[in-house]
Amino acid sequence: MQVSETSMGVDNRKMAMWIFLGSEFLFFGAFISTYLLYFDRTNGGPGVEIFDIPFTSVSSFVLLMSSLTMVLAHHAHTQGDMRRMRMWTLATALQGMVFIGGQVYEFSKFNLEGLGLTTSPFSSSFFVLTGFHGAHVTIGILMLLALWWLSHTGKVREDQPLKTEIIGLYWHFVDIIWVIIFTVVYLIPAG
Amino acid sequence: MSDTTTHEHHPTPRLYVEIALTLGVLTAMEVSTFVIDFAWGALPLLIVLMSIKFALVGGFFMHLKFDIRFYTRIVATGLFLAIGLYAIVLTTWLGVPGFFGN
């Protein structure tokens, strides 16, 4: 349908993405709550003192800045500037990859220091929460790369900024969840 | 394809960069709680900072401030439902024997 003919005057796909994002709060909220219940149940293993706040701050900053490049990618698309759109889209994906790389490093280090998936309720809830977030970021990276590729092949055209916008909404949401996780999982318990 | 949203105040790239810088400053303030001892003030400070970052990303980067209110309502419903329900769940573990919690 043409957007002008829809009951609420918006594109179905954008509405669907927002509805989906509304549900994701319940998803991450449950994992965060599990973590809040268990963050001090360390079963004799390491606790929150194992966190490397400076390191995680840097990777959090990277993810946060990737939201900037994402929104610049969308803006470029609305201007029909596909070259810049592709550049910013790729930049966003790359920052996402840096974030994931940071997590992989961080988790490996924790493993070596005695904090594994199965060590304690604390460790299980930490790794599963951040792991699912990381999985969401990874899916976002794949979508960004697909967007980048398809704008090359012409499947994503310059008069279709909505496609970039919708992927952007997902990306910003994943960033927001990390904003919450960084504070609630890392900063508050470690402080 | 494009929304029939109110685009009169469509943010410019300049505004986006300003917001990003603000987010950076807010993050630095958050991290400072790790080095500076705010005592009992750390928790509310962190929550406030986190909420401001959330609102900035949601309102501007996700364009909620300029889009139909339906989107904000859906997301607010999810958010407040989550906070409310999980807060209640967690309070059942608070240890005020006989009165609240187990």
Next chain:
Amino acid sequence: MSSATATAPKRMLARPMAETGWKSWLTTVDHKKIGIMYGALALFFFLVGGLEAVLVRLQLAQAESTLLSEEAYNQLFTMHGITMVFMVVMPMAAAFFNFFIPLQIGARDVAFPRLNAFSLWTFLFAGLFLYSSFFLGGAPNGGWFGYAPLSTAIPGNNMAFYAVGLQIAGLSSLVASVNFLTTIFNMRAPGMTMMRMPMFIWMAIVVQFLLLFSLPIIAVALFELTFDVNFSTNFFQTASGGDPVLWQHLFWLFGHPEVYILILPAMGIVSEVLPVFSRKPLFGYAAVAFAGAAIAFMGFGVWVHHMFAVGLSPVAESAFALSTMFIAVPTGIKIFNWIFTMWGGQLTFTAAMKFAIGFVAMFTIGGLSGVSHAVVPHNAQQTDTYYIVAHFHYVLFGGAMFGIVSGMYYWWPKMFGKMLSEKLGSWHFWTWFLGFNLAFAPMHLSGLLGQPRRTAVLPEELGPTVEMYNLISTVGALIIVVSTMIFLVNIFQSWRSDEKAPADPWDARTLEWLTTSPPKAHNFDVIPTVTARDEFWHRKYAETEAGAAVPIPAGASDDHDPDGDHGEHIHMPHPSYWPLFMTVAFPILGYSVIYRSLIGGVIGALWMLVGMFGWVIEPLAEGDDESAAAAAH
């Protein structure tokens, strides 16, 4: 379009184009066909779930029976619950949502037709996956509610199938909720404001919101359970500090909204059927709509009433006792409005109407026992007894199933272009009503006399009265079997019959009756413009000053386009194999988790990626260059 399958030479696998033939059902994106498939599958699972129930009842017909082993019994009652909740009632509702939401709002399809097909196939694979467990070591046997840590400690893969199977099923409904909400909010016909929508659509909105916000919670619970079972995490392991009560919270945070998900569609159906066969509009439309929303909202705030025996504090329990009692208020509002709808109306007791009235009566009984559960001290007596079993069967069978069957009799002509026999329908109703009450009424008594739930052997020490009640229940169950067979005969004779149903056999009120029976692929030749609630009725009838309905001669009560081409130009989405292709990844992933196969997991993940990519680059209809904008006119 022609039914040829060879089209663009550049494509490796050509797009399926057929609209007829059995293969077209596998690739269809038509909401009506998808709805029929949901209904057929749900009916099949109803027979399976019913068989499980009959076996349980045969075991319990006598004290100290050795008909079934305890292991077999545990699998049967667990699968009976899972099947009836997830494979019968929910998909039945999905069948009606699919078929009738677009028709009732004056649209040609849902917002995302391929995603719709995806939901259907995901549901099918979830069911097959769950049932495959019978052949792979044993079916889930820890209760449909899977309480930890028992569910993490039972030897074997039974509960792993539970965790993974339900996860897949949940995804089906979550995706569907996004689809339906977008459809209802954004695709209504011109003039159809929210307050002019049929009540079935209001209930559909409420149910989709409940699904949207509750399914993620059980998804997390099931992930945590899966990880404990398969990857040795510590979510519910007390030895390392885990807390099984967390499972209960997460499960019931979903589980309570789930019961409203189960009942509200039937309430929506009854809100359609009663006015039609009373020849009166629904009494208190706004109150009924608002009450539905209130039930949903409050439904999120009562879950702890499933945990009154866990040992939480008196403050918590009191708060939830109150909220549980309050939820009876909007429910009562609906019941009164249904009764007032019938009051003073010209009643016709068709089969659909009988089942709808049966719903109101039986659900009220179930609701009353429910309110008694809210009294915390009495709950301590009732919990884990057959009193609870009586309650939820009154609301789920007496409620949801009666309502669903009412919908089947009501909407059958529209869906299939054939009528169901009213005579057989009447036999069906009365035997169903008799069997149902015989089966479940005695359970109130045997429960209060101490018969425990989920116990394979009926203990002799409960005495001969309890044993007699159980025997009566078993007889009731067998009468339900006979009744169901009458229903199946009715369906069969309708299928064999040549008699075509008219477009509007019931002189009904809502837009779906404007279309042919069954509707054309594109639903409406001309999208109707809506000027009132019960739009279709107002096209047929004007009201005299005394309020009587007077037929309007040559009223615009059929969908015809006098100068038009009967929809030849209408551009509908084309079939697609991507939804079915993609859902094959779910059993692959599921079995990989259960059998801890990394390579299987990688294959499954790649399969999904390929499926998603293929889907995204395929246009909704061939020749489009914009995937969603062509959702037809």
